[in-house]
Each structure stands twice: as C-alpha cells, then as structure tokens.
Amino acid sequence: MKYLDDFRDAKLAQGLLAEIHQTAKNHWVIMEICGGQTHAIMRYGLDQLLPSEIELVHGPGCPVCVTSLELIDKALAIASNPDVIFTSYGDMLRVPGSQHDLFSIRATGGDVRVVYSPLDAVQIARQNPDKQVVFFAIGFETTAPANAMSVVQAKALGLNNYSVLVSHVRVPPAIHTILSSPANRVQGFLAAGHVCTVMGFWEYEPITQKYAVPIVVTGFEPIDILQGVLKTVRLLETGEVKVDNAYTRLVTRNGNLPAQNVINKVFMDADQKWRGIGMIPASGWRLRPEFEHFDAEQRFHVEDIKPEESPLCIAGLILQGLKKPSECPAFRILCTPEKPLGATMVSSEGACAAYYRYTGAPSIPAIAISNE
C-alpha cells in the first residue's frame, strides 16, 4: 500500500492546504459529486482543515442512496421467492424498502447473498441450474461495465437462470438537474473520478459552458481531493470556466472505450427515478430489447410494484446539496446507522452516515508516542 500512502502524505496535504488558503479570497460553494469523496472528506477531517471561505456540499453520487424505493420493493419481492438466489452488492442489504430490507428477507429464509462482482453472480447461476439467480444491478457509470458484462457473459453461456434487476443512474443529468434548480447554490463541482475513469470527461464540457461552472475531475484520497479543491478554487477565483482533471493517473478525456462499448451494447438511455429527488429524464440506463430476456422485472412480474416515497424525506435536499445532514432535525437523534430513516444514513457512501461516523470531534493535538 505504499502507493496509497503517498496520497495520504501529511506534508503534501499541508502544502496543498496552504495553497488553498492563499488562493481562496471569496466564499465558494463546491459540491463533491461522489459519496466516496464525501466519506474521505469526513474521515480525514478535510472540512476542518479547509479555509472557512470554502463550503463543501455533498452530491447525489451515492448509488445506494438514490436507488428508488420502487426498485428496492421490487428487489424484496423477488428475493422473497423461494426459487431465487438474490445477489447484491453488500451496501444494498440495509437499505429500507416500504416494509422490509434485504436483511429481513434473509432472516425469514430468503437466499440473499453478497457478491463483490456481478460476474460472481453469473458463477452462482452456473453452479445452481435449478435456481433463478438475480443480480441487483445498481450504480452509476462505475458499476455499469461489470453489470453489463455479466449479461453478455450469461448470454454467451446460454444461461436461462440469470437475470438482472437494473437501476443505473448517470452523473451528467444529475448535474443538469442541480444546476437548473432555482435554489441552486453550487458554484463548482468535484466530478467523480471513478465515473470519469469509465466515461471520460468530455460529457461535462457542454455543462460547464451552459451553466458557467468549473468542473474538476477528482479522486478519492485526501491528496486527490485537496488537489481537486485547489484547482476548482483557482478556476473560480480567476473566473475561468472549463473542465480540469486532477485525477490524471486514471482519467483521460475519452475514458475507457472498451468499457463504454459493453455499456452501449447492453444498455440504452431511460428515464430514471432517483430516491429523494424524483424522475430525471434520460438519467439512467435500462436493458436494450435484445437483452430483455435477462430483465428480472419482466421475469418475476414485479413491474406493477409502485410504492410512493414519503414526500417529507430530507435526503432529497441533502443529495442536491441544499441541506447538510447536520441540519436535519432527526440526525443523530432519531436517525442513526442502526435505525436509519433514510438511505443517506444507510450506505457507507451516504452523506448522513459520513457525518454520523466522523464529525463532531474536537480537534486534538498529535499524541506524542515513544515506542523505543
């Protein structure tokens, strides 16, 4: 892990912080898109170290948080089926649907398994020909290539017992939605480095021009994030509007073309419901007609499950950067990771969970430790 330690280096961090302090003359509101970035900011206390001029607000880039209630209820209905092995990324198990979560389904006898990759789910399908294996294919552009690849692989293997419950969301339409809101406060973005690793950043160029906001592609380690903030502040202070890349070790303008090809082969644009935000046109992906055979919604006839999200949930305001978790009256009192009221408190990438876990600490000096 030498490689990662370089991106957590205290001296480098202090140098970048000093530069940010020098550069920031005005108050700027910057949104980090990705929940992984939110957690790194909180975990390393970067918000404590940045100058007061910089206000970080937290974006919608937590895939677990924005997966619609409707889709979670569909997942629960499918997972309850005794002939089904329901496979999912770990984070999804705790997210509450209207009545239950996947943990409850497992506790009442459902076969719910955590997998680290959808290709593992395909493997489970091969090993269990008498069972229907369903993968909960959620996420942003980051997880889409692997999710798509599982469908391609299942088709090549002629698997009739594998299907996917798809709910893919994309970052650029979400940024459009945030920036076109009359209540918007965001003046610059840290784009999600992993999403851009797959998709490149050319899609963001028209957005910067249309709304005159700088966007900086940013990674996930403390040094990455501070570099992203510094580049954004520089652009904001000089008034320059463009996409800049602070994650050059992984991201190119055009992204990963083979990954994009497999996405395009399997998925097509679709309107998508975002939990807490609502319907955003053409903001997600669904299976193309030639892969409909792998659509779990059709296979298990759950298309008609349409629960209504409580209109009162503040998670939507948090995901759009309009409120902070600490401004929610339920935060820490009624809403905790053990008893989450909303998805943003559930996921390890959710903004509320990050605030809950890491914030509120008084600053303590370094502890002098002698271990001779």
Next chain:
Amino acid sequence: MNTKDLFENKSDPILPTMEGSVCPVPLSHKERIVLGHGSGGKMSQDLIAHSFLPQLDNPILRAGNDAGIVNINPTTNLAISTDSHVVWPLFFPGGDIGRLAVCGTVNDVSMMGAQPLYLTAGFILEEGLELEILERVVKSMQIAAQEAGIHIVAGDTKVVQKGKADGVYINTSGFGLIPHNIRISGDQARPGDKVIISGTIGDHGIAVLAARGELGIETQVTSDIAPLNHLVAAILAVSNQIHVLRDPTRGGLATTLNEIANQSEVCICIEEKAIPIRPAVRAACEMLGFDPLFVANEGKLVAIVHPGDANQVIQAMRNAPYGSEAVIIGEVQASPERRVLMHNAIGSTRIVDILSGEMLPRIC
C-alpha cells in the same frame, strides 16, 4: 431528547415534533434476529440490553467484562467465561474452529488478569459430518490447550439433523483464578494511562473472509489466533499498574476501545499512524471498503497501563509469545464524553465509533 429516551425505554417511540421535513419510518429489526445482532457491535449491545439483561441481571453480569468475576472467599476470585464458536469455514489459514474455541475462552479469562486453568467443551455436530474432520478439530483443540497449559475437564456432544447446523459448532467455558491483588476491569482506565496494542490488527477477520472465497480476494494473511495467557502473565510480572486488558475480537479495536471509554467514563485518544496494520490487511480493507479498526482479531490484546509502567510493559510484551510487535497507540484523557478520538496523519481528528451492524463491502 436523545436516541436512548426514544428507543430504549419505550416500546413505541414517540416522535418529537419537528419543524420542516422528516424521513420515512425506520426498520429497527426488533422482531427477528438478523446477522447484525451477532456482529459484536451496537446491535449486539442492544440485544444484550433489551433481551438478556432485563431477565438475567445481576452485578457480575452487569459489569460487562470479557469474563464474570465471582468471589469465592475473601482471597480468591474466579473468572468465568463462555464463548460459542460458529466460524465458517472450519479451517482457514492460521487456524481452525478448534484452536479458536480454546483460545477465545482462554483469552477472555486471561483479560481479567486470571490464570486460566480449566475449560469445558460442548459440541453441536451436524448429521453427516465426516469423523476425520471432527478428529482434526479435536486434535487442534488439544494442541492449543497444551500450549495454553490448560485442561479440558468436561464436555458434551449433541447431533442435529443435516441442515440444522453447519458442520461443527463448539461452545467452551473457561475458569481461571485471579491473584488477590489484581483488579483489572474495563472500568479501570484512568486519565494519563497509555493504550498499548500487542501487534497488528485485522489479521483474523481478513484471513477468514478470504478463506470463504466469496469476495474473490486472495491473500497471504493468516489468522492471528493464539492463547494470550502467557503474554498476560509476562505483563503482570513487570507491572502492578495494569488497569484494563481486553482482546479486540468481533467489532475490532474500535469497538473494544469504545467499550472501555464507556465503562471507565473517559476519552481514549489514538494516533492513526501508530496503529500497526499489515500491508496485505490494509490492501484488502481498501478493496472491500472495510475499516481495519472494525475487523476482528483473535490473538491480540489491548492493555491500558499507568504511564510510568508503559515502557517496561512494552518491553515485557515484546519478549513474550505473541507480543513482539507491541506498541503504544494512544492515551486516556479525562472527558465527560465517553468516546474514542483518532488523530489522523494529516492533522485532523475524527470520532471512532463502534461497529453498528454487519460489516458490508461497499458497492464501488
């Protein structure tokens, strides 16, 4: 108003009047057991507080230590502990369920400063289990018992129908004598005390996770399962100012330190860069989105020691079995808020909470 008032004392939480928006109704998992109840974290604590303590309460149980301390006569205290072992797979790099069953209980007894003497062992066996597997497990128990210098003096066997258990489950209970001048307990940490860890954290959890093969990670990490009674004896031989000993098993170092902070009504401050973590464990945790502070250990102890004795305790640990990588990782501070704070390498501070439920790999 706090969460405790809302959830712990009332069967139906009364929602406070809120201004503006509130979120949907929570899922509290109050009706059925879910795996998170066995995680060793907050959900386990809630289960103890709500379902066990109200019925079984007594001062010894309420002390909340790794072993109960029973006063036999004015000069003799007995430490009694019990632990059930359901690890899967039964065999994994660095150990197996048999070694775990012996060491787990030996360690719980040792953490009271007791010298463990006797164990009992109860086996729940699944119909169809190969005898060869059982015999390997029992052999491993014998080797661990010999290493610890204890005897298994009573046992029980039950067989359940195929599918009603997973191969072998083992319960062990342990008994040990506490020398009469020893008073080690989770409530004894004092401001100024040094916090020592006996070696690297997270090895056991990552080794078992990798051995399951479900998450597609391969690693050279082996479990740290070990009987720690000789290490404890070495510490006690050089210091009579050991205030707390605890083995950070399920829930990891973070959960253990929080338990101590809570019991002793102090704040525990640790320094991130001082905490020893093997590169392979760190790498696996990075990949899976786990925090090594929450990953289980089975052969490590946390010692909270008077500052004047810290260096000699460290030296004694480094010369004893399973203590060669012992280091100081922080100190105890006076604070009305019972919590664990960690000073990061880049100069900020964060709260280290306890594990809430089951540890889950993140999505991307």
